[in-house]
Amino acid sequence: MYNENTIKANLKATVLFVDMNSFFASCEQQTNYWLRGRPVAVCVYTGKNGAIIAPSIEAKKMGVKMGLRLEEAMQICPELVPLETHPARYRDFHVKLINVLKKYSQDVIPRSIDEAVVDLTNYQLIYKDMTQVAMDIKRDIKNEVGDWLKCSIGIAPNAFLAKLASDMQKPDGLTIITPENIDEKLKNMPITDLPGIASGMAERLRVAGITTPLQLRYATPEYLKSACKSIIGLHWHYRLNFGEMDMQAQGYKSMQAMRQVSRDQRKKVSVLEDIFLSLCMTLEKRMVKNNVFAKKLGVTIRYEDGFTYEDNIRTAMPQQDGIKMIQIFRNRMQHYVDKNRCEAVINKRVTSMGVLVTDFLPTELVQYDLFENNVRIDTMRKALYEVKDKHGKDKIMRASELHDEPVLKDVIGFGSVKDIYEGDDDTKSPFSIQF
Numbered sequence: 265m266y267n268e269n270t271i272k273a274n275l276k277a278t279v280l281f282v283d284m285n286s287f288f289a290s291c292e293q294q295t296n297y298w299l300r301g302r303p304v305a306v307c308v309y310t311g312k313n314g315a316i317i318a319p320s321i322e323a324k325k326m327g328v329k330m331g332l333r334l335e336e337a338m339q340i341c342p343e344l345v346p347l348e349t350h351p352a353r354y355r356d357f358h359v360k361l362i363n364v365l366k367k368y369s370q371d372v373i374p375r376s377i378d379e380a381v382v383d384l385t386n387y388q389l390i391y392k393d394m395t396q397v398a399m400d401i402k403r404d405i406k407n408e409v410g411d412w413l414k415c416s417i418g419i420a421p422n423a424f425l426a427k428l429a430s431d432m433q434k435p436d437g438l439t440i441i442t443p444e445n446i447d448e449k450l451k452n453m454p455i456t457d458l459p460g461i462a463s464g465m466a467e468r469l470r471v472a473g474i475t476t477p478l479q480l481r482y483a484t485p486e487y488l489k490s491a492c493k494s495i496i497g498l499h500w501h502y503r504l505n506f507g508e509m510d511m512q513a514q515g516y517k518s519m520q521a522m523r524q525v526s527r528d529q530r531k532k533v534s535v536l537e538d539i540f541l542s543l544c545m546t547l548e549k550r551m552v553k554n555n556v557f558a559k560k561l562g563v564t565i566r567y568e569d570g571f572t573y574e575d576n577i578r579t580a581m582p583q584q585d586g587i588k589m590i591q592i593f594r595n596r597m598q599h600y601v602d603k604n605r606c607e608a609v610i611n612k613r614v615t616s617m618g619v620l621v622t623d624f625l626p627t628e629l630v631q632y633d634l635f636e637n638n639v640r641i642d643t644m645r646k647a648l649y650e651v652k653d654k655h656g657k658d659k660i661m662r663a664s665e666l667h668d669e670p671v672l673k674d675v676i677g678f679g680s681v682k683d684i685y686e687g688d689d690d691t692k693s694p695f696s697i698q699f
């Protein structure tokens with residue numbers, strides 16, 4: 265973890281955030297000339313229920329949004345060209361992009377398949393004019409990656425503000441945030457436009473009287489800490505005052521989710537299984553948000569009589585998917601039951617359950633070659649959480665999150681669009697996920 269005293273403000277705009285515009289769709293247009301200038305939508309699959317994960321710039325202009333089903337999208341935009349994903353293609357463009365960025369700085373951190381931070385803080389003697397560097401990068405991307413590809417670049421004193429700047433102008437943007445202009449830039453912005461502030465955090469801040477980014481910037485660290493009821497408040501203070509909080513986003517050593525089980529809850533094994541599922545989904549969500557996969561999984565289950573079931577697993581492949589983690593845990597539990605000829609591990613005597621993930625790998629380093637078929641699944645999962653953040657987490661759910669579904673008995677993976685539903689209000693469920 266960071267030490268508060270080491271957070272120093274960088275008052276010069278030396279961090280670039282490069283965000284490729286409509287990346288997947290643009291890669292398709294780059295590869296197939298006929299698609300250029302047309303509204304294109306990359307979908308999980310191209311049947312009428314296929315969900316759109318990446319509309320092209322042209323499609324966005326016509327109102328086609330990520331998360332829409334093809335059936336709805338075709339009504340909005342009848343000329344829309346639906347395409348299936350080509351993960352290997354996007355990966356190749358990603359590698360070319362990163363190679364271009366690395367010509368400018370060794371401090372390049374890929375943030376996702378279509379985003380990267382280029383830190384020029386240590387290169388200030390070489391580059392006098394960061395706007396010129398950004399323009400040179402745009403030119404090199406056109407020349408060396410693909411002439412149809414556009415990106416928005418944000419320049420700012422830290423990675424967070426640089427990302428924010430890159431969001432301000434799309435497509436083909438170039439925006440710089442400096443200590444001199446930041447107040448002007450933040451002035452009319454809704455607080456939920458700040459990356460990382462979803463509806464829950466916005467509500468907590470609203471209760472504390474903070475409704476605008478500028479109020480957030482000028483609130484004292486102490487006030488924010490108590491308003492957010494956590495250290496996160498302090499992070500926001502530093503981010504908006506030019507401290508660097510996001511260059512070691514992979515700083516987690518482990519993540520844990522734990523729940524006590526009430527007497528009532530343990531009367532039904534299906535409720536216990538739901539809770540176990542919610543723990544795994546909580547960790548999945550955190551890993552997705554932090555762009556990491558885990559190589560080690562752990563589970564701890566305690567019982568009324570003081571007995572503890574504990575299992576630590578080093579997985580052959582790094583994991584991020586909650587449903588897959590459940591399958592791994594359940595296989596091992598079955599093994600344990602067979603070997604010891606005992607009752608099921610999740611039974612009516614359980615008093616608490618905890619799941620742990622550790623030994624993280626950044627998503628970008630997870631070898632996509634091993635995952636050829638999973639890339640679209642991983643991308644989909646990420647897109648899903650982005651949609652959830654934007655529209656509220658209850659709007660879209662995986663089938664496994666709907667509690668009237670036969671959860672766990674009918675495990676569905678992520679490749680199918682059946683997994684996405686307009687969800688009911690999640691507060692109706694018998695328990696809430698603990699963070």
Ligand SMILES: [Mg+2]
Binds near residue numbers: 284286
């Ligand atoms: Mg992008």
